[in-house]
Amino acid sequence: MKKWAFVLACCLLTGCAKHAPAASSKVMIDYPKSEEITYSQTDTSMKALRVQKDQVYQGNLVLINKDHEVHPEGIQTDIVSLLNHQELINGFGLLDNTIELSQNVVEQFGKMVAAAAKDDVNHFVISSGYRDFAKQEQLYKEKGSDYALPAGNSEHNLGLALDIGSSLESMDQAPEGKWLKEHAADYGFILRYPADKTDITGIQYEPWHFRYVGLPHSKIMQSNNLTLEEYLDWLHEHNTVYVNVDGQRYEITYKEVRRETAFQIPANHTYELSGDNQEWVIATIKL
Template sequence: MKKWGFLLIFIVLLSITVFDIGSFFRGEKDNEMIYQGNLLLVNSLYPVQAESIKSDIVNLYERKDLVKGYRLFDRSICLSEEIARKFSDMVLDAEKDGISGFLITSGFREFDEQAALFEEMGPDRALPAGYSEHNLGLSLDVGSIYGKMEVAPEGKWIEENAWKYGFILRYPKNKTDITGIMNEPWHIRYVGLPHSVIMKEKDFALEEYLEYLKTEKQISTTVNGQKYDILYDSSSKKVTMNAQDNLHYQVSGNNSDGIIYTILND
């Protein structure tokens, strides 16, 4: 009886997944990882680093295969290829709801382009070069052929549905005291699943969400039937970690002092 009891306890312990930052990931972690990924915070305190810029920036006018379900404001619109595909997938789903007037009015901007915009529009309507999310390649301004996003059906659809696809409204009207930016219903930012879902459920701006992860250290959630574990690590020293082969994960820095590991449990 004692043997069976011990065996049962052993099996239960094996079935419990306890993640340790120092043991689940294979590879070297160093400070550069703090400045890479989809969860980077860019604002007046945390500028874009050279290594933060997405490496797959493309001109969308020259990549017609990526322009599906939306239009382009002009021929100069650039964006991360990965984010363009995700945006296209989202707006193609919007067509099923009868919403089909989307266009991208602005995407990735080089620093000199941002500097010119800042000089032209001033600090009330633009950010200095290096302090705008548009310098990352993760953000885009979305418009509608039917009018301003504040009143257009495309704006309403984005507000109600973008979080399901990994996008967030980066500067909502109820968070201006947190973000320091006025309401921009046209500016969306990719953070990925499950982060956008958690932010929606808790009504978090990105600043609040990253602070929440820093405080909690580890959280779990289930999205679309898939379980995720999210771990925050503030260690700045380089460490070597060994991953479990059956885990799928993503790594992102926060652009200040930590790294977030998002683990999908199969």
């Protein structure tokens, strides 16, 4: 579907031409059997992490689409008005002064923009970020299903998605769009609605809509040309994988959580948890 902000600014920020997936070297992935999962001697101190059911609806990998709604627990707790946080606006512009977004996502976006500037790509604009349910419902009533999603079914209600444009030309033609297609995954972002996956996402090609999922997930998805829907299915199929991305090794474990479950986490390693917005939780451990 088209996004309302880009309908209003289509001459500046939109495009409709199709594109091929970005070229990327394959990440290294291992598929161990459960009985083969071991840790090094430095990992012998393990802790059982108790995960409650509400974790299913929280995290960077929660699936939001027409069949999976945003739960209140899943909305980012660090939503800020960018107008009131000028220190976060470095190297990019805003389409208007009402834009809100997760502070963490803005910070990661800022790192990405700074990297692009080193390649002389520096005309980024954020057109839209977080929208609360009331604003989304109002837009849906005003614009209809051709231009908006119902309240609760839009990634913009989550705080992890943003619409990115260029002040030069449409995103499918602009240097900013081309740079993001190649490098966004290095900073944890994915192009959420690719041209060749409309039958899976249910949304037409949107070269401006990016979603933060974090590393190493963005790199795995880019390398294997996977949408978020396909990536979660892939994790579900394998349950546990080991991944080497840019010299860092990760363990990714996918477990069902009906009421409460325990993840065995090496005590001396950092980790992140994310639900899938269905019945499963993903633990991502740096090894």
